[in-house]
Amino acid sequence: MKIKAPAKLNLSLEITGKRPDGYHDISSIFQTVSLFDTVDVQPAEDIYLDSIGFDLPVKENIIYKTAVEMRRKYGVEDGAKIVLEKEIPISAGLGGGSSDAASTIKILNDLWRLNLSLPELSSFGSTIGSDVPFFIEGGTSFVHGRGELIRELPDLNLGWTVIIIPNIEINNKTATMYSYLDKGSYTQGGLSRKLEARIRNGGDCPPQLMFNGFFKTAIERQPGLEKVLGILKEIGIKEIHLTGSGPSLFTVVTGKEVATALSLLLNHKHHIKAFAVENISRVHFEG
Numbered sequence: 001m002k003i004k005a006p007a008k009l010n011l012s013l014e015i016t017g018k019r020p021d022g023y024h025d026i027s028s029i030f031q032t033v034s035l036f037d038t039v040d041v042q043p044a045e046d047i048y049l050d051s052i053g054f055d056l057p058v059k060e061n062i063i064y065k066t067a068v069e070m071r072r073k074y075g076v077e078d079g080a081k082i083v084l085e086k087e088i089p090i091s092a093g094l095g096g097g098s099s100d101a102a103s104t105i106k107i108l109n110d111l112w113r114l115n116l117s118l119p120e121l122s123s124f125g126s127t128i129g130s131d132v133p134f135f136i137e138g139g140t141s142f143v144h145g146r147g148e149l150i151r152e153l154p155d156l157n158l159g160w161t162v163i164i165i166p167n168i169e170i171n172n173k174t175a176t177m178y179s180y181l182d183k184g185s186y187t188q189g190g191l192s193r194k195l196e197a198r199i200r201n202g203g204d205c206p207p208q209l210m211f212n213g214f215f216k217t218a219i220e221r222q223p224g225l226e227k228v229l230g231i232l233k234e235i236g237i238k239e240i241h242l243t244g245s246g247p248s249l250f251t252v253v254t255g256k257e258v259a260t261a262l263s264l265l266l267n268h269k270h271h272i273k274a275f276a277v278e279n280i281s282r283v284h285f286e287g
Contacts, residue, residue: 001042001111005103006138006280007035007094008131009161009243009250011205012192015178015185015213023130023146024178027189029196030095030131031156032138033277035163037088037096039063039103041111044081047071051084066101066128067108073124076112089165089273091173093244095135101128102135122150139282142196144189153199155281160259161252164266165273166228168247170221177245180217187213205252207239218246231270237262 011029018024049064058064063084070076082104088096105125109116116124118136125132130147142151170176195209219226225247232240237251253259259276266274 001107002038002040003103003107004036005039005088005096005099005135006032007088007096007099007163007277008032008134008138009163010093010212011156011158011210011241012195013212013214013242013244014187014189014192015181016189017186019146024181025145026143026147027187027192028143028147029153029192029199030134030141030143031158032135032140032280033161033163034280035088035094035275035277037100037103038085039100039107040083040085041104041107042081043111044079046079048079048081049084050082051086054084054086054090056090062097062101062129063104066104069128070105070108070124071112074112074114074116076114078112080108080111089248091170092165093242093246093248094163095131095244098129098131099135101125101132105132106136122148137282138280140199140279142192151196152282153196154202156199156205156279158205158279159252159254160256160276160278161250162259162262162266163243163275163277164228164232164249164251165275166222166225166247166249167273168222168224170247174245177214177217177221180221181213185213185217187211207241210239210241212242214245215242218242222247228272231272235265235270 009031014027016025047067049058122133122136126148133148140153140156191211263274263276266272
């Protein structure tokens, strides 16, 4: 049993405050895109994980932790041999780990014949990670709370996008970036709600609503990000957005040809990893 686990972009991301439990509340538009990891699961007596192109110790991998916890919670005696093929860069703001976990939950639900409903899968997913419930169904959604509260939106025709991956590594990146935020980084979530309303009514995704509350902090705290932004502006990219807490950036372009050309230019001339992607709808994702 094999499933593709897509990356996501935050078309907007506002941090609205810190919660008593230590997490932060967000207001965000999530969109799945056509950059995929692949999760292949076969029956086995115990839980095994082989991660191709990924050096993290097995027992620290979110897929392994997800499978072990799902087996424990639902009293499953069978195991699973899981093979992960990584394409989504790690700790990049693209949700690769959360998407891998959600794909594992869905495929184990089938393999172990648990017959859990989508709400039950999402509820379990929320115990694994804040972004996991979104990836149970994917598509376009307004996401709030710490990430577990989801309002589905009509599929957004975003068109082609180029994702840019600066070569920046930060230990425990997400928690570290949140620790850098102060009250001046918080907003009321109004831009994300305006974007939600616009998408719900069949509108487009204007750049002025594509705000990310981490952008200023990322420039200050992620060495090399400002240099990459300078290169992008030099080659004529005007609208550049941050996804997640970084360091990945993205820009929406006019079509596949432009996206392909730009990604090739960045990869080969400027030695900056880049991917040309299109948005993945909920229907496509479920299929």
